[in-house]
Amino acid sequence: MKFESILEETDGFGRYQIALVLMLSIPRITIPCHFLLNNFIAAIPSHHCNISSQGSEGIFRNLSQEERLTVSIPVQEDGTPVSCHMFSHPQFHLLSNSSSPSEVAVVQCQNGWEYDHSMFISTLATQFDLVCEKRGLAKASATIFFVGVMAGAVFFGVLSDKYGRRSMLLVSYVSSIVFSVVSAFSSTYIMFAAFHFLTGFALTGIINISVVLSIEWVDTKHRTFMGVFGSISWSIGNMLLAGLAYLVTDWRMLVITVTSPLLLATAMWWWIPESARWLIANGKADTAYKYLQKCAAFNKRQDFTSRVKPEALSTVMTVEHQDHSYTYLDLFKTPQLRRLTLFTGIVWYGVASTYYGISLNITGFGLDLYLTHFIYAAIEVPAKILIYFVLIKVGRRITQTGTLVLTGLCILINIITPTEYWTFRTVIAVLGKGLSEASFTTVFLYTTELYPTVMRQNGLGYASFMARLGASISPLIMLLEDIWKFLPEVIFCSVAIISGLIAWLLPETNNTRLPETIEDIEDLRKKPIYFTSEDQSDIPLKLPISADTTQ
Numbered sequence: 001m002k003f004e005s006i007l008e009e010t011d012g013f014g015r016y017q018i019a020l021v022l023m024l025s026i027p028r029i030t031i032p033c034h035f036l037l038n039n040f041i042a043a044i045p046s047h048h049c050n051i052s053s054q055g056s057e058g059i060f061r062n063l064s065q066e067e068r069l070t071v072s073i074p075v076q077e078d079g080t081p082v083s084c085h086m087f088s089h090p091q092f093h094l095l096s097n098s099s100s101p102s103e104v105a106v107v108q109c110q111n112g113w114e115y116d117h118s119m120f121i122s123t124l125a126t127q128f129d130l131v132c133e134k135r136g137l138a139k140a141s142a143t144i145f146f147v148g149v150m151a152g153a154v155f156f157g158v159l160s161d162k163y164g165r166r167s168m169l170l171v172s173y174v175s176s177i178v179f180s181v182v183s184a185f186s187s188t189y190i191m192f193a194a195f196h197f198l199t200g201f202a203l204t205g206i207i208n209i210s211v212v213l214s215i216e217w218v219d220t221k222h223r224t225f226m227g228v229f230g231s232i233s234w235s236i237g238n239m240l241l242a243g244l245a246y247l248v249t250d251w252r253m254l255v256i257t258v259t260s261p262l263l264l265a266t267a268m269w270w271w272i273p274e275s276a277r278w279l280i281a282n283g284k285a286d287t288a289y290k291y292l293q294k295c296a297a298f299n300k301r302q303d304f305t306s307r308v309k310p311e312a313l314s315t316v317m318t319v320e321h322q323d324h325s326y327t328y329l330d331l332f333k334t335p336q337l338r339r340l341t342l343f344t345g346i347v348w349y350g351v352a353s354t355y356y357g358i359s360l361n362i363t364g365f366g367l368d369l370y371l372t373h374f375i376y377a378a379i380e381v382p383a384k385i386l387i388y389f390v391l392i393k394v395g396r397r398i399t400q401t402g403t404l405v406l407t408g409l410c411i412l413i414n415i416i417t418p419t420e421y422w423t424f425r426t427v428i429a430v431l432g433k434g435l436s437e438a439s440f441t442t443v444f445l446y447t448t449e450l451y452p453t454v455m456r457q458n459g460l461g462y463a464s465f466m467a468r469l470g471a472s473i474s475p476l477i478m479l480l481e482d483i484w485k486f487l488p489e490v491i492f493c494s495v496a497i498i499s500g501l502i503a504w505l506l507p508e509t510n511n512t513r514l515p516e517t518i519e520d521i522e523d524l525r526k527k528p529i530y531f532t533s534e535d536q537s538d539i540p541l542k543l544p545i546s547a548d549t550t551q
Contacts, residue, residue, distance in 0.1 A: 003277060004220055004513055009308050010292055012219025013226075014299030020217055021230045023272060024210040027173065027265035028230075029237035031207055032377075033258035034180070034199065035149075036241060036359055038142035038475075039373060041251040044125040044135055046116040048073050048081035049109035070094050074106060084109060084132035108132070119369075121250045128189040137189065142360060142475045144193050148200030150468035154328070156205035157461015161326055161454070164282075165213045166274040172205025173266045177259060184255040204468075208460050215448045216275040216456075217295075220513060227445030228388040235384065235437075238377035246370045281453045281516060285313040326455050328462055336521050341459070343505050344447055345466040347400065350499020351443050353470030353477075354407055355436040357492040358429065360475060376433045383434035384441055395510040396446040397503065403439035404500030407432050411493040415486050436496075449509035453516045470495075 004012070051072045063071070071090045073081045088105040115126045123138075125131055130138040160168045179202055183195035211230070218226045241258065248254045273295070279288035289310045296304030331341040359376060390399050410432030414425050443463075451459030480487045515521055 002513060003280065003516070006292065006308055006312065007217075007219050007276075009301065009304050010296040011299035011301050013222035014295075014301075016295045016298040017214075017218050017222075017226070019271075019298070020273065021214050021226060023265075023268050024214055025230070025233035026261055026268065027206045028210055028233040029240065030176075030258060030261045030265075031203060032234050032238040033241045033244070034145070034203055035356075035471075036238065036373070037255070037258060038139075038145065039360065039369070040120075040123070040241075040245040041254060042124045042130075042138040042141045043120055043369070044131055044138055045118075045120055045123065046080070047083055047113045047126075047131055049084075049086040050112045050114045051086065052114070053111050067095060074104070082106075083113075086110070119249065123251050124189070124192070127251065128192075130189065136479070139475055139479065141193065141196060142356075143472045145196050145200040146356075146468050146472035146474075148197035149204050150465050150472060151197075152201035152204030153208065153461045153464035153468055155201070155461075156208060157458050157464070158327060160205070160209055160212070160457035160461070161278075164274055164278060165209045165216075165457070166269075166272055168205055169209045169213070169272060170266070170269050172202055172209065173262055173269060175202035176206065177262050177266070180255060180259040180262075184252045184259075200468075204464060208457065208464055211444050212448055212456055212460060213272070213275055215445070216277045216453070216514070217273070220511065223449065224388060224391050224445065224510075227448070228384055228391065228441055231441050231444065232381065232384060235377060235380040238380065239374055242370045242374035242377060245373075277453045277514070277516075280313055286310065289313055326458055328458055330455060330518070331458060331462055334518060334522050337455075337518060340450060340506070340521065341462060343502055344450065344459070344463050346502045347404075347499050347506070348443060348447070348463040348467040349470040350404060350495045350502070351436070351439050351470075352467035353474050354404070354411075354492050354496040354499075355440050356471045356474040357477065357488065358407075358411075358433050358436055361478060361488075375430055379430050379434040380437040383438045387438040387441055391442065391445070391510070395508050396442060396449070397506055397508045400439060400442050400446055400503040400506070401500045403435050403442060404496050404503060407435040407439060408493045408496030408500065410435060411489050411496065415489045415493065439500075446506070446509065449512070449514060450506065451515070452518055452520055453514065455518065 010016070048069070049072070051068055069081055071087070071092050071094055073086045076082055085106040086109060088107045091104060109132070112129060113131055117126075120126070124141060125135070125138045128137075156168055156172065176199060179195050179198040183192050183199055186192035186195060211227070214226050214230050215223055244257055245254060248257050273291050274287070276288040276291050276295075279285070279291070292308070293305065296302075330337075332338045387399065387403070410428050413428050414432070417425050417428070419425070447460055447463050448456065474492075477491050478488045480491070
């Protein structure tokens with residue numbers, strides 16, 4: 001008897017599964033708020049050199065603030081004060097002649113900066129004076145966060161497969177709250193950077209474990225629904241971030257605000273079940289049976305205990321390796337799994353690099369910062385609804401390839417479109433954002449279905465590591481615009497298209513049973529493996545054409 005058959009006896013998509021995805025949605029709403037928080041907490045408002053010390057000096061007493069700026073700070077072409085320089089000596093002649101001679105000596109700001117607080121009360125830039133030659137540090141906060149996420153993917157991947165999904169989920173909840181709150185009260189930028197790293201590290205467990213846990217508790221025919229619509233919580237959180245950032249303009253309070261839902265998630269953790277698949281794979285059939293009984297009772301399948309006996313779980317899968325502790329090295333020990341690991345890593349890198357390359361660039365389209373972020377977030381909802389039907393009709397492989405390649409084409413169109421057509425460029429950018437989110441939604445579901453139960457968290461942890469590597473490098477790639485304005489877009493375009501083509505080399509998983517062991521993956525090299533789909537017909541897990549496999 002296969003696990004899907006046992007799960008069907010409990011109602012593989014009943015009230016129990018719906019309640020589970022709703023409980024897991026609460027912490028997942030928090031995730032995008034943290035992942036894209038840098039757009040707001042690290043924003044650099046308009047600023048100029050602080051000249052307040054000149055206010056009590058002789059003639060300055062009789063000058064208005066505007067006149068003091070005129071004689072102290074040069075202006076840019078648009079008439080606004082230069083951000084990082086001031087005149088070495090006051091230029092009083094400018095009060096009668098507005099033109100500024102090019103030969104007038106300027107120096108860097110001597111007494112700090114004055115900031116425009118009309119949009120933000122406080123940001124990292126204003127709190128720690130991360131402007132001018134230090135402005136790169138403000139942008140680097142996103143990279144610091146994603147490096148933490150990258151490290152967390154490895155940590156939680158290993159421990160979730162070893163100690164279970166549920167226990168590590170609690171660790172992720174509690175540590176995320178602690179690290180995030182401490183980062184909000186940091187007294188120095190170094191302290192903030194350290195705890196911002198740890199916040200990203202801790203939040204990774206919520207992302208990966210919640211996805212795997214929800215997929216492992218649902219039957220085959222509803223995996224697509226659970227994977228796609230379960231991720232709607234990301235889009236909701238993303239849209240909420242625009243509103244929260246608009247209302248809460250102090251960076252410390254904004255960090256605390258977006259972290260607060262995790263308190264409710266922690267309180268609800270007690271009702272989160274352990275993965276029955278993981279329990280069986282690790283030889284804990286008795287505990288798995290108890291969870292399955294609870295599932296059946298909640299779904300009103302009262303005849304479950306009479307139809308399925310505890311002894312049946314021992315036939316679900318081979319447990320001869322139940323005492324083996326799997327590590328990331330096991331991902332590379334066997335040919336088919338090694339091939340799968342290589343390809344999924346490239347695809348995840350491309351998906352994340354492209355997504356965050358677009359998401360972190362929300363200026364330059366002639367729209368308000370908050371409005372642009374909201375539009376970018378709102379487009380994800382129809383994109384996910386559309387991708388749900390596409391995944392069912394054409395499968396995972398074509399969808400993954402298509403969304404990535406089309407995202408790259410959208411970036412290419414914006415590269416060759418003149419900047420004066422900002423309306424058209426904005427439409428294409430929003431379309432590209434929707435496609436990039438569709439590719440992210442697909443790759444989470446796709447990867448969960450590709451790896452076997454005994455290695456699923458390890459596989460997703462490795463893939464997430466590659467994704468966060470791409471995400472952490474994206475902000476640095478955006479700095480290359482100082483070399484050539486379109487260089488970052490060219491890189492993101494190339495990465496999207498190349499990773500999309502690599503996705504075509506992955507096997508199709510639509511309507512197939514989840515593999516349980518490494519042998520399930522490796523047997524595909526020797527002979528076709530038939531997995532039972534929801535209609536009980538036998539559908540092979542198809543492999544792409546290669547030297548030793550056939551379509």
